Every structure is written in C-alpha cells, then in structure tokens.
Amino acid sequence: MRGPLQWVLWDVKDTLLKVRKSVGEQYCNEAKRMGLSLDPVEVEAAFRLAYRQYSSQYPNYGTSQGLNGHVWWMRVVQDTFSRCRVQDPALLNTMSHNLYNNFCNGENWEVFPDSKKTLERCSSLGLKLGVVSNFDNRLEGILQSCGLLSHFNFIITSEKAGVAKPNPAIFDQALQQCGSPAAHVAHIGDHYVYDYLTSRSLGLHGYLLDRENKHHHPDVPLQHRLSSLDELPSRLQQLD
Structure with missing residues (x-):
C-alpha cells in the first residue's frame, strides 16, 4: 500500500x-x-x-x-x-x-465475523497493526485464545500503560511503539469519545465503528463512520 x-x-x-x-x-x-x-x-x-x-x-x-x-x-x-x-x-x-x-x-468471548478478515486485509495492504485498549493485562491471553494475537505488532493495555483512554498519554505510548507520526496512523474503535474524538484530536485518522447505529453525532462525517469492519480497508486505501 x-x-x-x-x-x-x-x-x-x-x-x-x-x-x-x-x-x-x-x-x-x-x-x-x-x-x-x-x-x-x-x-x-x-x-x-x-x-x-x-x-x-x-x-x-x-x-x-x-x-x-x-x-x-x-x-x-x-x-x-x-x-x-x-x-x-x-x-x-x-x-x-x-x-x-x-x-x-x-x-467466553465471541469474535465478530468481520474481524479476522479485516485484520488480514489490512496486513495485506502492507499496514502494521497494534492494539490500544482500556483493558487489564489478560488481554494478550484473550487475543491468543481467540486466534487474533498474531495479527498485532504490539499490545498496549490501560493497565500496562498506567493511563486509560481518553487520556492522550496512552496514544502517545502507542505512537512511540509505531515510530511514526500521528498522520501516518489510523485508529478504529466503537467509543465516540475514547476512540474517535481522542484519536482525531491527536491527528490520527480516527474511525468510529457503529455496528448498531447507536451514535448520532453530527460532528462525525460519514466517511469516518463504519457500520462494519468490512468497510475499513477501502476507506484506508482512500487515504493514499
């Protein structure tokens, strides 16, 4: 890509x-x-x-x-x-x-049907993947059990980081891991404040996942909204 x-x-x-x-x-x-x-x-x-x-x-x-x-x-x-x-x-x-x-x-966890194929598609585009999650330190084992761990270059949990979204410091730690400026990084999540607003405020390409059409925020343009992860790869390619 x-x-x-x-x-x-x-x-x-x-x-x-x-x-x-x-x-x-x-x-x-x-x-x-x-x-x-x-x-x-x-x-x-x-x-x-x-x-x-x-x-x-x-x-x-x-x-x-x-x-x-x-x-x-x-x-x-x-x-x-x-x-x-x-x-x-x-x-x-x-x-x-x-x-x-x-x-x-x-x-005890269910992987969404569009998750694995979207992660695979993103990797096939030459993109590297990381995790930034408000979660405890069990997350790596959970991802391993669910067959998702191998897709990620790094995992940052809020417990490990000592700070949680929407604190920008957790994204700062992620950007250090990436070794790339925010403009070269996208972030995907389902929380309007924690994921979308915070990542966008730091200059990342934030996308709001809204599987059930719960979010009605006029400040989120259609091109930043996802009803399914299936929509993501083509959106990312449009950033070229």
Whole structure:
C-alpha cells in the first residue's frame, strides 16, 4: 500500500470481539456450580452498580492507587455477589477467582465475523497493526485464545500503560511503539469519545465503528463512520 498510512491501531472490546454471554448469565453459572441459585437480571444490575462504583473510586483498575487488574476485578465480583446476599467470604473468594480466570478463556468471548478478515486485509495492504485498549493485562491471553494475537505488532493495555483512554498519554505510548507520526496512523474503535474524538484530536485518522447505529453525532462525517469492519480497508486505501 502506497501513501502515508503505515499503522492501524485497534480498540478490542466491542470492536473486534465481545463477551459471549451477559455478565449476569456468566456469574450465575459460576454461582450455580457452587450450589447457589441467583437471578441473572439481579446479578447483572448488581454488577453494573459495583463496576460503576469501583471505576469511579479506583479508575483504570486502581493502577495509581496500589491495585492491579486482578485485585480490582476480584473486588468487583465479590461486591457484585455481596449485593445479591452472598456473604460467605470463602465462597466469594472462590467465585471471584474462578470468574477472573474464566474471562481469560476464549470460550467466553465471541469474535465478530468481520474481524479476522479485516485484520488480514489490512496486513495485506502492507499496514502494521497494534492494539490500544482500556483493558487489564489478560488481554494478550484473550487475543491468543481467540486466534487474533498474531495479527498485532504490539499490545498496549490501560493497565500496562498506567493511563486509560481518553487520556492522550496512552496514544502517545502507542505512537512511540509505531515510530511514526500521528498522520501516518489510523485508529478504529466503537467509543465516540475514547476512540474517535481522542484519536482525531491527536491527528490520527480516527474511525468510529457503529455496528448498531447507536451514535448520532453530527460532528462525525460519514466517511469516518463504519457500520462494519468490512468497510475499513477501502476507506484506508482512500487515504493514499
């Protein structure tokens, strides 16, 4: 591929893959293994409250407060079940440990049908690929389990970087890895602020993936919108 574009950076969750079942379902399946019967709707609601609380009090897995992704997720899971009247400390510890490990497994993640072929197509255009994701350090193992890891030259998680999107510093780290100026780099993601606005503000070629037509932002021109990753390679070629 000729022209200035050299790299494509990728968000992961809800861009290349998604959780296969709802959190409520997966947590209830683990509880059932422990002999508990819980309501997935109630557990899902409890998880959302716990996740919101911990994200506010300990942003980016508490990396600046002495925590890490493992400890942070264990606490979120335990708080979720506690809100559903599970109080046994040993049981809470076992379930949180099991669920943390369960989400390392590719069986709990679903790769979107257009992901692999788009990554392959981008590579065939001579582009190098990297990951910039608000995710904990399990991401490399998840990508390996899902058969996607080999496509990427590097992976930057927010836990590893110590900063999370929309902080420009995580993109600065990615650009250092690329060894290219922002004008030679594209970024693809599903979040209007974290992925599109932030990358564009730094001079990258940002694209907003909107599979379900949820985003109605007049400042995102049609040529920056993707309803499917299938549309991406031809858009990138137009940058020549």
